[in-house]
Amino acid sequence: MAKSTLSFVCQNCGAAYNRWQGKCDSCGEWNTLAEEDTTGSVPVSIRSKRKGRTFALESLSGKTQDAPRLSSGMAELDRVTGGGFVRGSVLLVGGDPGIGKSTLLTQATSMMARAGHRAVYISGEEAVAQVRLRAERLGLADAPVQLASETSVEDIVSTLSEGAVPRLIVIDSIQTMWTDTVESAPGTVTQVRASAQALIRFAKKTGATIILVGHVTKDGQIAGPRVVEHMVDAVLSFEGEGSQQFRILRSAKNRFGATDEIGVFEMTGLGLREVTNPSELFLSERELGSPGTAVFAGIEGTRPVLVELQALVAPTSLGTPRRAVVGWDPSRLSMVLAVLEAHCGVKLSGHDVYLNVAGGLRIQEPAADLAAAAALVSSLVNAPLPTDAVYFGEISLSGAIRPVAQTPARLKEALKLGFGRATLPESARGDGGGDSGLSLNSVGNLTTLVAEIAARGTPRGGRAVPRDDQGGSRSDTAEKNATPARFRRETS
Ligand code: TYD
Ligand code: MG
Numbered sequence: 446m447a448k449s450t451l452s453f454v455c456q457n458c459g460a461a462y463n464r465w466q467g468k469c470d471s472c473g474e475w476n477t478l479a480e481e482d483t484t485g486s487v488p489v490s491i492r493s494k495r496k497g498r499t500f501a502l503e504s505l506s507g508k509t510q511d512a513p514r515l516s517s518g519m520a521e522l523d524r525v526t527g528g529g530f531v532r533g534s535v536l537l538v539g540g541d542p543g544i545g546k547s548t549l550l551t552q553a554t555s556m557m558a559r560a561g562h563r564a565v566y567i568s569g570e571e572a573v574a575q576v577r578l579r580a581e582r583l584g585l586a587d588a589p590v591q592l593a594s595e596t597s598v599e600d601i602v603s604t605l606s607e608g609a610v611p612r613l614i615v616i617d618s619i620q621t622m623w624t625d626t627v628e629s630a631p632g633t634v635t636q637v638r639a640s641a642q643a644l645i646r647f648a649k650k651t652g653a654t655i656i657l658v659g660h661v662t663k664d665g666q667i668a669g670p671r672v673v674e675h676m677v678d679a680v681l682s683f684e685g686e687g688s689q690q691f692r693i694l695r696s697a698k699n700r701f702g703a704t705d706e707i708g709v710f711e712m713t714g715l716g717l718r719e720v721t722n723p724s725e726l727f728l729s730e731r732e733l734g735s736p737g738t739a740v741f742a743g744i745e746g747t748r749p750v751l752v753e754l755q756a757l758v759a760p761t762s763l764g765t766p767r768r769a770v771v772g773w774d775p776s777r778l779s780m781v782l783a784v785l786e787a788h789c790g791v792k793l794s795g796h797d798v799y800l801n802v803a804g805g806l807r808i809q810e811p812a813a814d815l816a817a818a819a820a821l822v823s824s825l826v827n828a829p830l831p832t833d834a835v836y837f838g839e840i841s842l843s844g845a846i847r848p849v850a851q852t853p854a855r856l857k858e859a860l861k862l863g864f865g866r867a868t869l870p871e872s873a874r875g876d877g878g879g880d881s882g883l884s885l886n887s888v889g890n891l892t893t894l895v896a897e898i899a900a901r902g903t904p905r906g907g908r909a910v911p912r913d914d915q916g917g918s919r920s921d922t923a924e925k926n927a928t929p930a931r932f933r934r935e936t937s
Pocket of ligand 1: 579
């Protein structure tokens with residue numbers, strides 16, 4: 446009999462220690478060590494001292510078939526996986542409780558089953574009746590999905606080894622699975638890792654695609670199985686604001702595709718609806734003509750996405766003014782504010798600043814700098830921006846507007862959605878932006894943009910400067926000629 450080995454394993458990163466300690470030296474987390482029996486966590490075959498067999502070594506240039514992919518029947522899911530499920534691949538889908546992971550995967554398995562493939566849904570969290578109830582609600586009860594409520598990995602593997610190889614197996618969730626080969630409790634790192642290993646081995650051996658559902662801790666990491674992230678082929682996270690109906694599927698790792706694609710869904714009473722044109726969704730509840738909002742023409746993966754940035758700049762009553770941002774990088778906001786102060790004469794140290802990306806989207810592109818700056822200045826001087834304008838461009842620390850990639854795609858999307866003008870970096874004109882059908886306002890420096898916006902209005906409480914209606918006039922020459930000095934006079 447194997448000697449029982451007790452060790453203390455960090456439930457965050459999987460590092461093992463001989464004695465308990467408050468902080469994990471490996472990942473720096475506090476209070477994550479738990480006592481686990483790690484007997485058998487190394488498979489017997491590895492521990493035994495057998496002589497290895499020899500195998501053939503191959504060259505890189507050999508002929509290999511393209512990884513065969515199978516569409517899930519949901520275009521947005523395929524977009525994120527890189528064009529469908531690859532045979533023998535294992536995906537990890539993480540997300541907050543209640544965000545819709547089980548709903549998404551019930552829909553995906555049903556689509557596969559309806560297309561004539563063997564699709565299996567194993568729930569370790571819900572009873573068969575509960576899963577059926579959800580399927581009924583989604584109108585998918587007639588799909589020939591094979592369903593079970595099971596938690597033993599050995600039982601699952603032997604059951605699925607019988608009959609035709611399943612094309613898709615959903616394991617909801619990996620934290621509820623346990624295997625006989627290790628002795629610690631289900632949900633511990635050792636169990637999760639060993640269960641995932643067994644399932645991955647099954648996928649590679651048979652060519653079935655396995656989707657593992659993983660829970661997410663309060664700070665957004667997939668709980669326990671950080672180690673699992675390294676073992677699987679793709680890590681997808683399903684995100685969304687609790688109060689919003691939009692859900693975004695994002696890939697954090699993908700061995701068979703790009704990681705910058707997003708899939709957009711809307712949670713409805715009848716399950717998740719795919720959103721093929723996210724811009725329309727993100728702009729649908731736009732309040733036209735209110736100060737502090739700017740439309741950013743962004744790119745998510747290969748797809749242009751238009752989204753509204755909302756800013757509120759208000760005098761502070763605190764010693765240290767507040768800076769709050771949702772959906773964007775707070776350090777980029779600080780940088781834009783610093784450039785506005787240092788180069789454009791915009792004094793914000795006495796103001797609270799709030800910035801929000803509408804619709805629950807999270808923007809990672811530096812190209813959003815210009816739109817954020819436009820929204821901030823628009824709020825500060827209480828001047829609405831033209832309702833038919835989009836903004837994009839990166840701001841450098843010197844205040845220069847730097848060019849960004851994929852200008853034509855951004856402009857095309859803006860034109861498609863009825864926008865009439867775009868404010869963009871100067872060098873973008875030659876970049877295919879010239880014949881876009883939009884009236885282009887290229888700015889080389891943030892100071893120019895600030896002056897243009899300042900010319901449109903006055904600070905809160907001040908007298909409004911008469912101006913032509915937002916959106917109508919295409920001749921902005923008067924605004925272009927305005928100087929920052931004029932802006933300073935108006936706002937002080
Ligand atoms: P679920 O898929 O169970 O979430 P997860 O598996 O990520 O924990 O989804 C739960 C939420 O989704 C629940 O709060 C209700 C909502 N929902 C709908 O709004 N419409 C639907 O058709 C379904 C099935 C769920
Ligand atoms: Mg669930």
